[in-house]
Amino acid sequence: MKPVLAVERLEKRYGVKTVVDQVSFTAAAGECLGIIGPNGAGKTTLFNLLDGCVAPNAGRVMLDDVDITHLPQYRRARRGIGRAFQIPRPFAGLTVFENVLAGVVHGADRSTAPQRRAIEILEAVGLAHKRDLLAGGLPLLDRKRLELAKAMSVGTRLLLLDEVAGGLTEHEVHQLVDIVNALKRDHAVIWIEHIAHALMAAADRIMVLHFGAKLVEGPPADVMASAIVQEVYLGISVDVAADR
């Protein structure tokens, strides 16, 4: 299948420190690529390079065969990249509905009825009944849902999910996995997550980053079982680390 996203030898340095080191991979519609790695492995920086927050020092980012390496963040969003940030970034003075509508009316897919689309998204993440509340007053879990909804509001091609399961209860994690599994039918999804069993349930491939470089990439079970991954996590088994 033709990849939605193709990343070629992407590199980001801060001073002498290479934070993302010659990383290449692809992601196609209909699949979820999981990214794991210890803290400081460069996972979030990789997302910053993909969505355009930060400019790379070398390498290319291709979205649907178009080179977007030098496009600013808002133009990438308009091409269909949606991102859920690790720390939610709600528009506190706007309602939940307006938070999502803002993305729908500024994003890639502006042809359909925007208000209906915003409601659909809110229903998908389970926030439809809170649509008239101010986003600034939402509790943390709802902020996380809203963050996912905002990513969906523009992300018609590619969704970048940065630890969206962190802090959720077991039941909510299952709901989230269902949402991601539904989303990946027509999106390419890239998901950074520490909660290993959630990632195992949704990811079709897993990529491991370590000191900014790609360590391994492959089917989830193989990657999790590989000795090198166990070692990166300093001898702690991934499942034990996740179950804490």
Added chain:
Amino acid sequence: MKLSRGQMMVDPRAILPVVAIAVGLSAGALVLPIDRRLAMEMLLVFAMAQGWNLLCGYTGLLSFGHHAFVGLGAYALILTVNALGISPYLSLGASALVCVLVALVMVLLLHRMRDAYFSIGIWVLADSLRLLFGQWEWAGSSRGVVLDASAIDPAAFADNVFWLALALALTTQIGTYVLLRSRIGLALMAIRDNENGAASVGIAVARNRLAAFVISAAICGLAGGLYYLSVLYVDPSGGFDIDWQIKILFIVMVGGAGTLEGPVLGTLIYFGLRELFRDAGDLYLIFQGATAMIVMLLAPNGIWGSIQARTNWRLFSIRWTPGPQKPGE
């Protein structure tokens, strides 16, 4: 792109601008024979405050230098009338144009500054303009310039200026309302609330912020031009007086920043206090300061902001709603 607003047959909010025009015009006709000067000043200061509110309350840029545009608007108007001999009403175009151009230059200098850095940066630029005009011989240096009296028709002049002030105030109020209810309004408020988050959902942050800045500059320029047209004279220490900015700040903060009703209320409070303590000299400034402090302590979002938080009243609602809730929700 056209957005539909819910499924209601008639949106009651859609008739609000018409109501505002009707109320404004009838109030204008009533006030006209009594004290035109005060009413005119109120309308102009209100327009400045609402223009500034668009930038501060809805876009999140706290400017301490909008008196620059008041002075520029005044100078642009009087100098074009004197130099070209054209009608002062046409010269209002020059007030707006000069303010737009200077605002664009300011953006080049300030575009990386945020928060307090922006506030102080634009303040410095405004004061630099005051000093510049004070040294500019052709513009009358520190003595200022007098409008060429032959350019005006004294019989209708005062009435005309008053009606222009009313038109500016109404256009500002309705224009901001319409702008904020649009897709651009959503973008501006998203930028105010989270700049990076806004960019990540496809909002062109720099361009939208620039638009808000330029619009607010043009409104203050037009209001400044009209005000100094009515007094037929401007000098650097008056036109570029930071007191303009303080008035605006007081009105918006006391009334409620980020609400369209707040500046209306704030203007009434400001001029109410001023008239009440007109004969009290400096005591008036003490009352003004005390009012500002008390309001900030008791109602940090301004008086209208607090009313809105408690009652959810909105005369000019810019909220998006998806229409009536479906049964069972």
